[in-house]
Amino acid sequence: MKTPRATPGTGHLASWARQLERSPLQKLLAQTMQPDVLSLALGLPDLDLFPQAVYLEHLALVLQHDPRALQYGPASEQLKTAIVKLMRERGVRCSEEQIFLTNGAQQGLSLLVHLLLEPGGMVLLEDFVYPGFQQVLAPFQPAILSVPVDRQRGIDVDAVAAILQSGARPAFLYTMSEGHNPLGISLPFETRRQLITLAQRYELPIIEDDAYGLLSYDGPTPPALRGLDEDWVFYVGSFSKTFAPALRAGWLIVPRQFQLHLSVMKEASDIDTATLSQRALASYLGVEDFAAHLERLRTAYRSKRDTLLAALGQHLPSYARWEHPHSGFFVWVELPPALDTTRLFEQALAQNMAFLPSAPFSVTRQARSSLRLNFSHPTHESIWQAIRRLGALLESNEA
Amino acid sequence: MKTPRATPGTGHLASWARQLERSPLQKLLAQTMQPDVLSLALGLPDLDLFPQAVYLEHLALVLQHDPRALQYGPASEQLKTAIVKLMRERGVRCSEEQIFLTNGAQQGLSLLVHLLLEPGGMVLLEDFVYPGFQQVLAPFQPAILSVPVDRQRGIDVDAVAAILQSGARPAFLYTMSEGHNPLGISLPFETRRQLITLAQRYELPIIEDDAYGLLSYDGPTPPALRGLDEDWVFYVGSFSKTFAPALRAGWLIVPRQFQLHLSVMKEASDIDTATLSQRALASYLGVEDFAAHLERLRTAYRSKRDTLLAALGQHLPSYARWEHPHSGFFVWVELPPALDTTRLFEQALAQNMAFLPSAPFSVTRQARSSLRLNFSHPTHESIWQAIRRLGALLESNEA
Numbered sequence: 001m002k003t004p005r006a007t008p009g010t011g012h013l014a015s016w017a018r019q020l021e022r023s024p025l026q027k028l029l030a031q032t033m034q035p036d037v038l039s040l041a042l043g044l045p046d047l048d049l050f051p052q053a054v055y056l057e058h059l060a061l062v063l064q065h066d067p068r069a070l071q072y073g074p075a076s077e078q079l080k081t082a083i084v085k086l087m088r089e090r091g092v093r094c095s096e097e098q099i100f101l102t103n104g105a106q107q108g109l110s111l112l113v114h115l116l117l118e119p120g121g122m123v124l125l126e127d128f129v130y131p132g133f134q135q136v137l138a139p140f141q142p143a144i145l146s147v148p149v150d151r152q153r154g155i156d157v158d159a160v161a162a163i164l165q166s167g168a169r170p171a172f173l174y175t176m177s178e179g180h181n182p183l184g185i186s187l188p189f190e191t192r193r194q195l196i197t198l199a200q201r202y203e204l205p206i207i208e209d210d211a212y213g214l215l216s217y218d219g220p221t222p223p224a225l226r227g228l229d230e231d232w233v234f235y236v237g238s239f240s241k242t243f244a245p246a247l248r249a250g251w252l253i254v255p256r257q258f259q260l261h262l263s264v265m266k267e268a269s270d271i272d273t274a275t276l277s278q279r280a281l282a283s284y285l286g287v288e289d290f291a292a293h294l295e296r297l298r299t300a301y302r303s304k305r306d307t308l309l310a311a312l313g314q315h316l317p318s319y320a321r322w323e324h325p326h327s328g329f330f331v332w333v334e335l336p337p338a339l340d341t342t343r344l345f346e347q348a349l350a351q352n353m354a355f356l357p358s359a360p361f362s363v364t365r366q367a368r369s370s371l372r373l374n375f376s377h378p379t380h381e382s383i384w385q386a387i388r389r390l391g392a393l394l395e396s397n398e399a
Numbered sequence: 400m401k402t403p404r405a406t407p408g409t410g411h412l413a414s415w416a417r418q419l420e421r422s423p424l425q426k427l428l429a430q431t432m433q434p435d436v437l438s439l440a441l442g443l444p445d446l447d448l449f450p451q452a453v454y455l456e457h458l459a460l461v462l463q464h465d466p467r468a469l470q471y472g473p474a475s476e477q478l479k480t481a482i483v484k485l486m487r488e489r490g491v492r493c494s495e496e497q498i499f500l501t502n503g504a505q506q507g508l509s510l511l512v513h514l515l516l517e518p519g520g521m522v523l524l525e526d527f528v529y530p531g532f533q534q535v536l537a538p539f540q541p542a543i544l545s546v547p548v549d550r551q552r553g554i555d556v557d558a559v560a561a562i563l564q565s566g567a568r569p570a571f572l573y574t575m576s577e578g579h580n581p582l583g584i585s586l587p588f589e590t591r592r593q594l595i596t597l598a599q600r601y602e603l604p605i606i607e608d609d610a611y612g613l614l615s616y617d618g619p620t621p622p623a624l625r626g627l628d629e630d631w632v633f634y635v636g637s638f639s640k641t642f643a644p645a646l647r648a649g650w651l652i653v654p655r656q657f658q659l660h661l662s663v664m665k666e667a668s669d670i671d672t673a674t675l676s677q678r679a680l681a682s683y684l685g686v687e688d689f690a691a692h693l694e695r696l697r698t699a700y701r702s703k704r705d706t707l708l709a710a711l712g713q714h715l716p717s718y719a720r721w722e723h724p725h726s727g728f729f730v731w732v733e734l735p736p737a738l739d740t741t742r743l744f745e746q747a748l749a750q751n752m753a754f755l756p757s758a759p760f761s762v763t764r765q766a767r768s769s770l771r772l773n774f775s776h777p778t779h780e781s782i783w784q785a786i787r788r789l790g791a792l793l794e795s796n797e798a
Contacts, residue, residue: 042471050469056462063455070449070643072441103502103647107669119518135667244469246675248502268534269668270506276645276676 032354038386041354043181043241043329044377046304049297050244051284058283059276066279073274075101082285083237083251089291090178090213091223092235097256100263101278103270105211105238105250110136111265112207112234112252117142117171124163124170124204126155128361130181133174133209145170146363151323151332154180154187157194164202172205172234177225179212179328182361182372186326189222196225199232211238214294216327217302226253239281241329241376242294247277301329301376307383308375315391317398329376334369335394341371344393353389431753437785440753442580442640442728443776445703448696449643450683457682458675465678472673474500481684482636482650488690489577489612490622491634496655499662500677502669504610504637504649509535510664511606511633511651516541516570523562523569525554527760529580529608532573544569545762550722550731553579553586556593563601571604571633576624578611578727581760581771585725588621595624598631610637613693615726616701625652638680640728640775641693646676700728700775706782707774714790716797728775733768734793740770743792752788 032041062069080099087094102108113136117123122143137144145168147159155175163170175195177187187195199206208225226235235253243249252262266272284290308331312322321334335341341357348354358370375383431440461468479498486493501507512535516522521542536543544567546558554574562569574594576586586594598605607624625634634652642648651661665671683689707730711721720733734740740756747753757769774782 044471047466047470052462052469055469056459059458059462060455063451063458067446070451070454070645071446072443072639072644103669106666110668132666132670135663138667240471245471245670245672246469246678248669248672248674264534267505267531268537269509270502270647271531271644273644273647275647277674279645 031349032356034352037349037352037354038378038382038389039354040308040373040375040378040383040386041356042377043374045241045245045329046300046376049300051288051293052244054288055244055280055284058287059280062276062279062283069276069279072271075272076274076278076282078286079249079278079282080251082282082290086214086285086290087237087253090210090221091227092253093227094230094253095256097259098253100252100254100259100266101274102250102252102266103275104240104245104248105209105236106132106136107248107266107269108236108238108250108252109133109207109209111262111269112172112236112254113137113140114265115258115261116205116207116234122168122170124160124168124173125363126175127363127367128182128358129174129363130176130209131360134363142171144363149180149183149185151183151185151321151334154183154185154191155195157191157198160195161198164198164204169202170204172207173199174207174209175225176209176212178210178221179215179325179330181209181212181328182330182356182358183332184323184325184328184330186216186221186328192222192225192228196228196233199229204232206233207236208233209236211236211241212328213237214242215297215301215329217298217305218326221327231255242297243281247281248275249278249281304375304378304380304383305331307380308373308387311384311387312373315387317391317394320394329374331373331375333371333373335371337369339394339397340368342368344371344397347393347397348390351389351393353386353393355390430748431755433751436748436751436753437777437781437788438753439707439772439774439777439782439785440755441776442773444640444644444728445699445775448699450687450692451643453687454643454679454683457686458679461675461678461682468675468678471670474671475673475677475681477685478648478677478681479650481681481689485613485684485689486636486652489609489620490626491652492626493629493652494655496658497652499651499653499658499665501649501651501665502674503639503644503647504608504635505531505535506647506665506668507635507637507649507651508532508606508608510661510668511571511635511653512536512539513664514657514660515604515606515633521567521569523559523567523572523603524762525574526762526766527581527757528573528762529575530759532608533762541570543762548579548582548584550582550584550720550733553582553584553590554594556590556597559594560597563597563603568601569603571606572598573606573608574624575608575611577609577620578614578724578729580608580611580727581729581755581757582731583722583724583727583729585615585620585727591621591624591627595627595631598628603631605632606635607632608635610635610640611727612636613641614696614700614728616697616704617725620726630654641696642680646680647674648677648680703774703777703779703782704730706779707772707786710783710786711772714786716790716793719793728773730772730774732770732772734770736768738793738796739767741767743770743796746792746796747789750788750792752785752792754789 032039080096119140125146126149148156226233238250263272345357356372431438479495524545525548547555625632637649662671744756755771
């Protein structure tokens with residue numbers, strides 16, 4: 001076979017994809033999914049918590065009663081109404097006209113970046129960023145400004161202020177106010193307020209990724225950033241962690257003047273039509289007690305978080321540092337700078353234990369001495385076993 | 400409210416979307432969907448033909464027996480296997496490694512364009528092109544070369560040859576070999592062969608949009624272009640017309656070295672994970688008689704096509720010209736150059752009848768005297784009534 005001239009490298013996204021092919025992340029992830037591996041690597045929800053049977057009932061209701069259930073059609077207004085209601089739990093007031101339904105949160109992030117960023121433009125990130133968002137950014141080859149994150153107080157607001165005062169005008173700041181991935185941080189209310197003040201003063205759009213916002217474990221949380229500002233915060237929500245990933249049901253909350261633009265952009269990328277998943281989810285949310293479902297999730301994940309924290313306390317050497325996450329799926333563990341967690345990852349895998357090293361999260365790829373542990377997916381027993389192995393591994397590295 | 404600096408116009412896709420906002424197509428489409436309108440405008444499948452009850456059975460099977468049915472997971476290998484089998488009907492031999500599952504054909508088109516085209520690059524189109532593909536192209540602001548299409552013989556291969564001989568090297572040619580949208584043409588075998596010879600000689604990638612390829616009404620069809628060449632043809636398939644649009648189930652067939660690149664690109668745009676729809680469709684295709692289902696569709700659509708052709712023969716003035724389409728959803732009607740079908744569309748709407756004028760399909764927007772009629776969605780009775788109104792309208796325009 002001749003090699004087509006069309007071989008990757010022709011389109012600009014393709015040449016970027018060729019770079020990613022050489023990145024180790026895909027390979028890492030594949031390795032952690034081997035059946036024997038005790039994996040605390042990925043951010044998967046616990047599948048025992050999916051409301052599979054009840055969801056099937058609503059698929060049946062929709063398919064049996066709506067003759068247009070499988071036809072092309074506009075996004076579900078019923079689902080938007082349910083989301084408006086749900087958003088009150090995040091301290092966000094909005095209307096149906098501001099909700100834009102997406103094929104999961106990832107498409108929401110992608111649409112917002114295409115809306116706000118020019119190729120080669122400038123963006124403002126934290127030092128550690130969800131790799132899926134870095135993937136969205138990569139084809140734009142943006143100039144990246146990054147600011148430190150304190151393990152307790154979160155994003156360094158003074159550093160953000162200094163950058164904006166210096167005259168830099170990034171296209172947006174990307175952040176997570178609740179259940180930060182990978183750091184597990186929930187921003188204190190005061191930090192949120194300061195961030196919003198800066199956004200308003202310097203007219204800085206903020207992309208708020210709130211995939212974990214409804215999964216908080218220690219009582220009420222401060223409002224989402226979107227709850228503090230309607231003009232500058234572009235909110236990204238998702239049912240992937242609170243219902244199930246395979247539905248691909250996410251949403252944006254944006255000023256209503258963006259609806260049409262987003263719709264045209266979505267139409268070009270995959271046609272802006274209601275899916276059966278969205279229709280069934282709308283039916284479910286209209287009838288079932290989603291608040292009770294969320295409480296079940298919180299109870300289960302709180303308990304797993306506590307197991308992970310207990311296991312870390314028992315098995316990790318005293319030089320390891322971590323915080324107590326109030327929401328989300330992750331605990332971030334900092335080790336001494338001499339320890340390279342990418343190397344440690346290989347050693348852990350050899351002993352059938354997996355975490356994610358800090359390098360893929362690090363915007364500079366230079367921060368190599370931390371690691372991310374997931375507690376949502378593994379069983380309690382697996383968490384104990386995995387952390388025991390990790391502890392032993394760290395001990396053997398000292399010796 | 401202050402106007403955010405982030406107002407559309409910041410990102411390059413956004414500024415393109417702002418142009419589209421002013422395009423009349425969205426408005427046209429909204430008007431044709433009013434309940435009283437006898438619409439032959441859109442390319443919707445007949446929803447009475449959706450296998451809704453059987454599909455529900457397979458959703459139930461998957462949800463009751465696969466505990467990972469709603470979890471993140473790799474694309475369904477079972478669905479790829481079913482597609483490999485199905486492709487034999489289009490004269491295409493391929494393997495699972497060459498199938499890439501997409502969120503409908505539209506995402507397949509979008510991914511291919513991102514793979515093959517640089518912003519500002521050059522593309523080769525026919526004079527009339529599916530507007531959804533023009534939407535995919537628009538943000539790239541490509542230089543467009545276009546070639547005429549003969550109502551019977553299809554794409555003007557000599558014109559393609561002349562362009563390539565002149566030294567132009569477009570990133571790809573986009574075409575539909577079977578059930579052309581909007582022209583209704585099925586390419587003669589000889590034309591397909593000539594096109595492939597040119598693609599191979601000049602190393603020209605071809606994007607073959609085959610959304611209607613399995614819906615042919617007059618006996619066996621020639622193989623798809625992909626059946627004649629494996630190196631240069633990038634094939635786009637879809638279950639939207641043969642099963643149901645709301646599943647968003649499409650696929651690409653590409654040389655296997657592109658799999659990883661497409662996966663990285665899809666991961667960035669909406670996460671490359673199996674959806675419940677794909678899993679249930681795989682279950683359906685593994686057990687049910689899809690060939691018999693396709694025969695039911697062909698019988699129903701053949702009969703509606705014949706109704707439309709009969710109605711045209713009875714009600715349209717003798718100056719109107721159309722062909723007998725062997726596949727797809729559409730009949731293309733040519734009227735005298737003096738007639739502007741965009742104006743005619745407004746008049747038709749006033750009488751509660753709708754078609755689509757030629758302008759949105761015309762690459763130059765200059766071809767304004769033809770119109771597209773859909774026969775898949777309306778009832779036989781609606782087709783008769785609508786064409787009677789169209790005939791009367793044309794008569795009154797003459798008077």
